[in-house]
Amino acid sequence: MKAYELVLQRIEAEIAGGRLGIGARLPGERALAEDMGVSRTSVREAVRVLEAMGIVRTAVGSGPDAGALIVAEPRSPLASALRLHVATSHIPIADVVQTRILLESWAVREASGKASDGELAGVAQLLDAMDDRELSPERFHVLDAEFHVSLVAMAGNVLVSTVMAALREAIHSYVMAAVADISDWPAVANDLRAEHRAVFEAVRSGAGERAATLVAEHIDGFYRAARLR
Missing domain, CATH: 1.10.10.10 (Winged helix-like DNA-binding domain superfamily/Winged helix DNA-binding domain)
Known part of the structure; x- marks a missing residue:
């Protein structure tokens, strides 16, 4: 040694x-x-x-x-490691997408009906901010990432939240490169806003299974639209 x-x-x-x-x-x-x-x-x-x-x-x-x-700051080094492995194609984007679906489906199911008023209010503010039609795609996706990470955080599992945040950071550049090739970004953004609201309402109302189904369809649908799958 x-x-x-x-x-x-x-x-x-x-x-x-x-x-x-x-x-x-x-x-x-x-x-x-x-x-x-x-x-x-x-x-x-x-x-x-x-x-x-x-x-x-x-x-x-x-x-x-x-x-x-x-200190306790595992998110940044984990994101860096994932980003390098994605760049070398050791971890395919498709596997990242599948992992996100697994984590977020579990998290929204767990958080449904249990999230505090403060947590729900914070997520609602992110949704309101994304309603701004003047947002650049870059800013939209920064808020989008915060929304998904906040959803997962409501489940109360620190490790899952850390992995989720690292996954989002690791593939941010790939997402933004794909968004640039989407021919009708305003229409796609409108669909994403509606899907976000639907997931949020399911979580808030305690409809865990519906929230899990909606978030899985939302994640998979975006990556297919962006041709990252």
Whole structure:
């Protein structure tokens, strides 16, 4: 095992054991190196890996904000990894679409009739914002992504929400490239608005099975219209 992997194991054990938590700062580079009997280069490499994984955030300098801080930001690194695998065709777009359908169908079924008034109000605001006919396709799809991620979040499963958000980010560029080739974008956008409203109303009224069917048809229909399937 490489020296930096030993450092990773040590930090993982500290987090798992509750001795390091969100907001805690890792011991300094020199202190960790001396304590574990490894080089400072190995410690530095381990911290870089943790930062890429979204486990720590680092800041240089000598002030109170310097060093490596334990955080919980898995969405960005997961999205980056997925984006690279999609780009290499290791993960086909069709598989991403199928995974979205599985996650969102489960999530809206789970959230139906259980979402709080505050959660529902937040989603309703996104729908209202998407009603603006002057929105660019780019802005529409930013709001669209927020809508779907918010729907999934109402199910209350942090891992599913994180994976869902990462999936949306990973294929954003492919979606936007496909939208540019849609001949009648205003008509497609109108259909998407109506479908969003239908899914939302099903969730709000507690019609879980209907919400699951509608969201599956909505996702599959858009990717077929955009010729991404």
